Amino acid sequence: MxxxxxxxxxxxxxxxESAGALLLQHGWSGLTVEGIAAHxxxxxxxIYRWWPVKSGIIADALAEGxxxxxxxETPDSGDVLADVTAWLVEVAQLLGVPGRSDLIRSLLGAAVENEQVAAALGERLGAAPSAVAGRLSRAIESGELPPDVPVQLMTEALIGAVLLRVLSREPFEAGDARDLAAVMLGQRR
Amino acid sequence: MxxxxxxxxxxxxxxxESAGALLLQHGWSGLTVEGIAAHxxxxxxxIYRWWPVKSGIIADALAEGxxxxxxxETPDSGDVLADVTAWLVEVAQLLGVPGRSDLIRSLLGAAVENEQVAAALGERLGAAPSAVAGRLSRAIESGELPPDVPVQLMTEALIGAVLLRVLSREPFEAGDARDLAAVMLGQRR
Amino acid sequence: MxxxxxxxxxxxxxxxESAGALLLQHGWSGLTVEGIAAHxxxxxxxIYRWWPVKSGIIADALAEGxxxxxxxETPDSGDVLADVTAWLVEVAQLLGVPGRSDLIRSLLGAAVENEQVAAALGERLGAAPSAVAGRLSRAIESGELPPDVPVQLMTEALIGAVLLRVLSREPFEAGDARDLAAVMLGQRR
Amino acid sequence: MxxxxxxxxxxxxxxxESAGALLLQHGWSGLTVEGIAAHxxxxxxxIYRWWPVKSGIIADALAEGxxxxxxxETPDSGDVLADVTAWLVEVAQLLGVPGRSDLIRSLLGAAVENEQVAAALGERLGAAPSAVAGRLSRAIESGELPPDVPVQLMTEALIGAVLLRVLSREPFEAGDARDLAAVMLGQRR
DNA sequence: CGCTAACCGAGACGGTACGTCGGGTCTTGTT
DNA sequence: AACAAGACCCGACGTACCGTCTCGGTTAGCG
Structure with a gap:
């Protein structure tokens, strides 16, 4: 020992926890190590002893939820479209909470500087093997989707669409969730 | 007068031009007004007289190319899939240039703070009415695509997928471009 | 221009002025650039632009009085002993003011780190050519003192005695001034 | 027990020993408890257990030689001038060693903050009753010096002159030692 | 055609935060 | 109980930039 x-x-x-609270209040560019320490x-x-880089704090906070x-957990009802839609709608609801969109935009700012943040953010939103990505893989295994569907790309397109909305300060609502799921999976039912 | x-x-x-050069060299977080002025x-x-906000410089530089x-210009061969694929391959080639991916990541950092940058970046990559978004609309008009295809969402998914790759420091190659275009439009031919 | x-x-x-006030309050070891700036x-x-070294501020403050x-001004009555005694008594009175001794001790601390402070402190206390040192030189010219008297050494001994008292936290009073002057010049009348 | x-x-x-070595290398202002501990x-x-104040370490190191x-030991040949001169010449030689002058200046820095250091430094240089101060007292007892000679003041003037030279970064050489002794005691032979 | 106001370069200013150093205290496990 | 190691909170360090300001100088275009 x-x-x-x-x-x-x-x-x-x-x-x-302080980093999270201050990120929410002041955004990524307004987040200071000094502020976190004081709070x-x-x-x-x-702080510097354990996180040489500021964005690392965000990565850890994100990873710890x-x-x-x-x-x-993305459900597995046997109907991919329904399951993916359910997940996307949940993402839309997540974004509907006031301030959530700003928070995620701040996280994007941190992700620009730190790969871990990018990875953790992706996983939180559904890129984890236990989430949508996994559901799509299982759909291929079960024959629900043809084997040549590029699971990673599709997942990225779904999450990317959401994040692009966040970036452009436009809402991403339940209707969008349904449309997006449909346009990407609908015809394959 | x-x-x-x-x-x-x-x-x-x-x-x-200095802003562009320094953004490329030092990234968004390393870009300083003083540095731009000196360079x-x-x-x-x-600088402050004309751009009260630093990210505005980037927005202008981006808008001016x-x-x-x-x-x-996205071609119109009559075959949407081919045209979208061509565009996405070009985007992939754009990203293939060394340093380009870092630059775009830096632009994402600026976009987080400035809506204009987000908009300009989207337009540069294909969200302009004269680009993919427009091509998809025309495909609907010509009956090549069903009228219920959500053009904006689809465009966002395409660009979002690319940007998510940029964020996670993974390459987006021509093969990915083709797969992505295929999975989103292929079955509608 | x-x-x-x-x-x-x-x-x-x-x-x-702030440096002077804070030196008096907190002593040399308690004097901070940050404190000066705030005050x-x-x-x-x-501060750093013009005084790269902290003790330089003290040197300037001291030089400006x-x-x-x-x-x-050391008088010239024709009687060296009387004149030197008068000066030394004035120095003793200077030290008699409450806090003055602490201040001078602080100045000694600064003088340890900065030759200019040492020089300025010496001049302030009588080593200036216009003060005792000069008076002694004139005494030699006028024949009042023999030509082999080492003026600089004698001045240093006089001031040094005073400063050693300051260092050891003992008072230096008018009686000491008279005794010291007498023992160094008395027998030469 | x-x-x-x-x-x-x-x-x-x-x-x-570490304190001594580091004081010599880095001066008083560059001496740190952490540095001493590591060295x-x-x-x-x-360290803190036994010396609550940093300058106390220096006081002890000084007192232990x-x-x-x-x-x-200041000799007693029966000739005060000769004996005092001998002592002062030895002090001059002490100062002649490279780095010695800087070390004593550093000690002055410590003495400013700590009376014990001031006392110990004075004793080391001759103010001890067993040294010059004592020799002068004995000279009065033996009638070699008149009884009204202020022994303490004279000792302080001698040591003070030396320390002032140290402070102003000027050498104090054997010739200075002889001149100073002569000017203060010479005419009383 | 000369006035004068808006712009220019340069850079000092009051600030905020940076990342580091060290002070003095406290905790842990070892001797 | 004292020790080495070193994490802790804290305050100050000296630096980098922020956005504002104050300088002289240099152009327009209006009077």
């Missing part, structure tokens, strides 16, 4: 003092779990959590009641060095709620 | 000298065109161009041989005030080359 | 903005005289004075209502850069009052 | 290990003598010595292979707490060599 290593001797001496160990990393303080309470500080770690306070930092992640968390922590010294700056306690301190920023975005978890989506429900 | 206003007296005295008017806005210096040479300064304006020097600023936009352009211009006073800081000459100082950052990304223009894509060819 | 140089173009552009010029050095702000008001900032310069505010900095010197003077000035940005830190305005913002820290210690000027001594009277 | 206290249980467990008592104060580690080896740590104590390592700390004092001595000791935990910071082992870890910083300056001991001067010879």
């Amino acid at each position: 290593t001797r001496g003092p160990h990393r303080s779990e309470s500080s770690r959590r306070a930092i992640l 968390a009641g922590v010294g700056k060095q306690a 301190a920023l975005l709620p978890s989506l429900h | 206003t007296r005295g000298p008017h806005r210096s065109e040479s300064s304006r161009r020097a600023i936009l 352009a041989g211009v006073g800081k005030q000459a 100082a950052l990304l080359p223009s894509l060819h | 140089t173009r552009g903005p010029h050095r702000s005289e008001s900032s310069r004075r505010a900095i010197l 003077a209502g000035v940005g830190k850069q305005a 913002a820290l210690l009052p000027s001594l009277h | 206290t249980r467990g290990p008592h104060r580690s003598e080896s740590s104590r010595r390592a700390i004092l 001595a292979g000791v935990g910071k707490q082992a 870890a910083l300056l060599p001991s001067l010879h």
Whole structure:
């Protein structure tokens, strides 16, 4: 075992939660290490010691679920279109919460500087193997979708469409979710 | 009429070009007004006078084509899939140039802070009415596509997929372009 | 003439005065650039721009008389002992003011790091050619003192004795002044 | 009785020696507790436990002779001038060693913050009753000097002159030592 | 054709935040 | 109980840029 003092779990959590709260309030460009430290009641060095790069804090906060709620597990009703639609509608609802869109845009800002944030954001929104990506794969296995469907590309197109809406400050509503799912999967039923 | 000298065109161009060069070199987070002014041989005030917000410079540079080359006009061969594929392949080639992907990621960073940049970036990549979006609309008019195809969503999905690849630092190659176009339009031929 | 903005005289004075006030309050080891800047209502850069080394501020403040009052010009009554005694008594009175001794001790701290401070402090206390050092030289010229008297060493011994008292936190009073003058010049009358 | 290990003598010595070495290298303002701890292979707490104030380490190191060599005992040949001159010449030689002057200047820095350092430094240089101060007292007792000679002031003037030279970065050489002794005691032979 | 106001370069200014250093305290496991 | 190691909160460091401002100088175009 290593001797001496160990990393303080309470500080770690306070930092992640403060980072989340301040990211929501001030956006990515307004997020400062100094602000996080003050809000968390922590010294700056306690941050720099463990996160040499600021965006790393966001990556961790995102991965721990301190920023975005978890989506429900994508269901498997046997009907891909229905399942994907359900997921996309849930994403649309997620975006419907006031401020959520701004938060995700801020996360995009962090993702630009940090690959981990990009990956974590993608996974949170459905790129995880346990989510849509997985559902599509299973659809191929079950013969519901032809084997040549590029699962990753399709997932990226779905999430990318949502994020592009976020970027352009336009809403992405349940109707859009249904249309998008339909146009990408509908004819294959 | 206003007296005295008017806005210096040479300064304006020097600023936009310097902004582009420095964005490429240092990324969005490393782009500073002071750096642009020094590189352009211009006073800081000459920048603040005309662009109160830094990201506005990027929006203008982008709109003037100082950052990304223009894509060819999307052709209209009568075959939507072929035309969309051609466009998407061109986008893939654009991304293949070394550093281009980083540049676009930097532009995403600016787009997070500035809606104009987001819009300009979208247009540059194909969301302009004269580009893919327009081609899809015409396909509906000509009956090549059913009238209920959501043109905007489809365009967003196509561009979004590309941008998500940029965000996750993965290549988007010609093969991906073809697969993506096929999966979204193929079965409608 | 140089173009552009010029050095702000008001900032310069505010900095010197703040430095003096804070040196008096907190001592040399408690003097911070940040504190000076805040007290003077000035940005830190305005200090670092002109004084790369903190002790330089003290040197300037001292040279401008913002820290210690000027001594009277050493008189020339024709009696060296009387004149030197008068000066030394004045120095003793200077030290008698509450806090003055602490201030001079602080100045010694700065002098350790900066030769200019040492020089300015010496001059303020009598090493200037116009002060005791000069008076002693004139005494040699007039035959009042033998020509082999080492003026500089004698001046240093006089001031050094005073400063050593300051260093050891013991008072240097008028009686000491008279005794010291007498023991160094008395027998030569 | 206290249980467990008592104060580690080896740590104590390592700390004092490291403090001396680092004071010589980096000066008083560059001397850090952390640096001493690292150099001595000791935990910071082992320092703070025994020396609540940093300058106390210097005071101890000085008192133990870890910083300056001991001067010879001031001789008593029956000739005060000769004896004082001998001492002062030895002080001049002490200062002649490269780096010695810087070290003493650093000690002055510590003395500004800590009276013990000031006292210890004075004693090391001759203010101890066993050194010059004592020799002068004995000279009065033996009638070699008149009884009204202020021994302390004279000692302070001698040492003060030397320290002022140190402060102003000028050498104090054997010739200065002889001149100074002569001017202060010469005529009393 | 000369005035004068808007623009220009340069860069100092009051600020905020950066990332680092060190101070002094506290915690952990070892001796 | 003292030790080494080192994490902790905190304050200051010296630097980089922000956006504003103040300089001299240099053009227009209007009077």
